[in-house]
Amino acid sequence: MLDRLPRYIDPLHLADKRSELKGALSLKDFGRLGDMLSDTDGNVVIDLFFSREGRLAKIEGKIETHLRLVCQNCLQAIAWPVQAEVRLGVVNSLEQVDRLPPGFEPLFVEEAKILLQDIIEDELLLNLPLYPKHPEPCVAQDTGSRTPSQAEAERPKPQDNPFSVLTHLKNLESPHGSTKK
Numbered sequence: 001m002l003d004r005l006p007r008y009i010d011p012l013h014l015a016d017k018r019s020e021l022k023g024a025l026s027l028k029d030f031g032r033l034g035d036m037l038s039d040t041d042g043n044v045v046i047d048l049f050f051s052r053e054g055r056l057a058k059i060e061g062k063i064e065t066h067l068r069l070v071c072q073n074c075l076q077a078i079a080w081p082v083q084a085e086v087r088l089g090v091v092n093s094l095e096q097v098d099r100l101p102p103g104f105e106p107l108f109v110e111e112a113k114i115l116l117q118d119i120i121e122d123e124l125l126l127n128l129p130l131y132p133k134h135p136e137p138c139v140a141q142d143t144g145s146r147t148p149s150q151a152e153a154e155r156p157k158p159q160d161n162p163f164s165v166l167t168h169l170k171n172l173e174s175p176h177g178s179t180k181k
Contacts, residue, residue: 005023012112015090020047024046025044026042036069041068056101062083067082091108
């Protein structure tokens with residue numbers, strides 16, 4: 001495994017040379033993904049092979065990592081393993097998208113070099129749930145430091161009737177000399 005993967009790659013050149021990229025990228029480098037994680041510790045292990053099939057440049061391989069997502073119910077961390085297969089066809093027009101082999105997704109390349117990190121981050125985002133949550137019902141995790149009497153004291157007490165003052169006024173003598181009870 002490489003200690004350092006290239007930041008920018010030329011997928012067409014790599015496909016011509018039938019190159020392989022193996023290595024790891026830190027989760028701290030992924031900006032769009034970072035907002036969904038409870039922590040950014042860890043790496044994404046990458047194993048990509050670049051090749052050509054006729055005129056089509058292809059990227060095939062896999063990415064693996066263990067993410068810690070934020071549960072949208074309880075806001076606690078969820079362990080989310082990702083083992084994704086990567087099958088991309090390098091294209092620069094919509095006509096080329098229609099000619100991709102089955103099972104391949106398009107990777108639009110407008111310039112010669114693109115960020116490797118962007119390709120990996122896109123693949124990770126595609127493998128995340130829309131609404132991350134624990135498989136079992138979430139329960140608030142109690143620290144156990146409070147006593148039952150403290151919990152009762154923190155519980156909201158029923159409010160006095162806000163109209164109770166009016167009851168007192170109702171029972172007072174009216175300014176015309178009559179009383180109502």
